Amino acid sequence: MLKGNFFQGLGYLGEGFRLIRQPGLRLFVLLPLIINVILFALLFYGMAQGFSSLIAMAMGWLPDWQWLQALSWLFWLLYGAVILLMLAYGFVIVANLIGSPFYGYLAELTEKLLTGQEVSTDAGWAGIVKDIPRALWREVQKIGYYLPRAIGLLVIGLIPVVNLVAALLWFLFNSWMMALQYVDYPADNHKVSFPALRRQLGDTRLSAFGFGMPVALASMVPLLNLIVVPAAVCGATAYWVRERDPGANIQPG
Known part of the structure; x- marks a missing residue:
């Protein structure tokens, strides 16, 4: 039986958007935002170049059945949705x-703002520099978890008829990955391992999907996806402190 509160999960991204407007957080929103603008422009250009050829190749693998060819527009739509979902999480990864x-x-x-308590003694720019190797290794762990499952879904998406469910599977998987991706930041601050985080989110899977779904949708919208990343980090931190201790005295976002 799935546990958690899906509708409560839905509210965390909105709380994140409110939190990023706080004066003490703005600098650490703007700097990654500049990086995101540059990366998104490069990634979107590369994906646009390869989209048409990928669709043509996939359509060429279809059997020469008249009813399948008549539904070619549907396959274009489904493959387009899959590519968009790949672009969304590909952008998030980079x-x-x-x-x-x-x-x-x-x-x-964000956690200090919500709880009034210090999380770490390594504050400021020195703490950021010190954490670079550990933060990068954590991202590599997430990529290692994502890639084999993404490849499996990509294979499913290339199988005629079966691929009709590929877009839905991609969306559900992306929603789960968005929750893992962003809740990992406050979890890592508390030295919670990535496997342990997966188990914790699995214990409240409905809340995790409730948080991850709007993040996944926002990541697919041009321009909005540029600011959703810091908002998702703040929302995920609210998720972390509230879901871990529902009775805690936490300041509203």
């Missing part, structure tokens, strides 16, 4: 790989 030290500190500042 942006977070570079911005991870900033996001870890942003999560730390």
Whole structure:
């Protein structure tokens, strides 16, 4: 039986957008945002170049059945949705790989704002520099978890007829990955391992999907996806402190 509160999970991204407007957090929102703008422009250009050829190749693998060819528009739509979902999380992977030290500190500042308690003694720019190797290794762990499952879904998406469910599977998987991706920042600040985090989110899977779904949707919207990353970090931190201790005295976002 799935546990958690899906609707409560839905509210965390909105809380994150409110939190990023706080004066003490703005600097660590703006710096990664500049990085994200540059990365998104490069990634979008590369994906746009390869999209048409990938669709043509996939359509060429279809059997020469008249009813399948008549539904070619549907396959274009489904493959387009899959590519968009791949682009959304691909952008998140690259942006977070570079911005991870900033996001870890942003999560730390957000938690202090919500709880009034210090998370770490390594504050400021020195703490960010010190955490770079650990933050990068954490991102590599997430990529290692993501890639084999993404490849499996990509294979499913290339099988005629079966691929009709590929877009839905991609969306559900992306939603789960978004929750893992962002809740990992406050979890890492508390030295919680990535496998342990997966188990914790699995214990409240409905809340995790409730948080991850709007983040996944926002990541697919041009321009909005540029600011959703820091908002998701702040929202994930609110998720972390509230879901771990529902009865805690936490300041509203």
